[in-house]
Amino acid sequence: MLVPILKQGDYLIASIQSALTDADLLRLRDDLVDQVGRYRSRGVIVDVTALDVMDSFAVRTISSLSQMIKLRGAETVIVGIQPEVAFAMVQLGLTLSGVGTALDLEEGLAYLNTRAARGDRARR
Amino acid sequence: MLDGEVRVAIATDSDIVAARQAGRQLASQLDFSSSDLTVIAAAVSEIAPNILEYARRGEVEIRLMEKAGRRGVLVVARDQGPGIRDIPLALQDGYSTSGSLGLGLPGARRLMDEFEVQSEMGKGTTVTMRKWAR
Numbered sequence: 386m387l388v389p390i391l392k393q394g395d396y397l398i399a400s401i402q403s404a405l406t407d408a409d410l411l412r413l414r415d416d417l418v419d420q421v422g423r424y425r426s427r428g429v430i431v432d433v434t435a436l437d438v439m440d441s442f443a444v445r446t447i448s449s450l451s452q453m454i455k456l457r458g459a460e461t462v463i464v465g466i467q468p469e470v471a472f473a474m475v476q477l478g479l480t481l482s483g484v485g486t487a488l489d490l491e492e493g494l495a496y497l498n499t500r501a502a503r504g505d506r507a508r509r
Numbered sequence: 510m511l512d513g514e515v516r517v518a519i520a521t522d523s524d525i526v527a528a529r530q531a532g533r534q535l536a537s538q539l540d541f542s543s544s545d546l547t548v549i550a551a552a553v554s555e556i557a558p559n560i561l562e563y564a565r566r567g568e569v570e571i572r573l574m575e576k577a578g579r580r581g582v583l584v585v586a587r588d589q590g591p592g593i594r595d596i597p598l599a600l601q602d603g604y605s606t607s608g609s610l611g612l613g614l615p616g617a618r619r620l621m622d623e624f625e626v627q628s629e630m631g632k633g634t635t636v637t638m639r640k641w642a643r
């Protein structure tokens with residue numbers, strides 16, 4: 386299942402539409418890391434609202450996606466982790482530490498805008 | 510009367526998605542919370558990759574069960590792979606012979622109420638786990 390990636394200004398928005406296989410997750414990671422360079426994006430939002438489960442492979446892949454994008458000079462925020470998905474992740478001992486998270490797309494955009502504003506000030 | 514049963518052959522990673530969705534679907538007939546349904550799906554998603562990783566193919570069987578007035582779901586993952594040499598070691602967090610994170614078996618064990626692993630070298634591995642509804 387291909388995850389559509391939309392370009393929205395300085396940001397990329399990957400909106401997961403259904404359950405993903407491990408191979409789909411790896412492809413999403415590689416596509417985003419590639420497109421951040423192609424579109425010179427400053428931030429990436431990964432919307433996981435439609436994901437049925439975040440197992441250890443998904444969490445590991447999303448962590449590495451976020452770290453790789455950081456190395457490419459952009460910020461990542463994961464939005465839409467559902468309450469029951471969060472519950473199962475905590476039971477599994479999976480924390481997504483070091484990865485930005487926000488409630489939904491709107492909050493995710495606010496998160497990236499705040500980060501971008503801070504970055505602009507730092508550069509002056 | 511409980512007679513739900515699903516078997517999913519595991520040979521590709523999309524079979525893992527099918528197995529966890531079948532598990533959730535079947536378990537949703539019982540009085541599980543939506544968090545518990547996700548927990549069951551996550552447990553299937555943690556153990557099924559071991560089948561691909563070590564045995565290349567196998568199956569996941571999911572069944573509804575009833576015992577002493579309690580209802581629950583039984584998940585059996587079986588393969589005819591190489592087997593696990595040291596089961597207690599394989600159940601430790603972070604232990605893996607394949608270079609993975611090593612969270613599959615211990616993770617699934619944390620998610621379910623009952624969990625057991627039977628394995629014979631050269632014959633295969635069977636992971637049996639149960640979760641009881643409220």
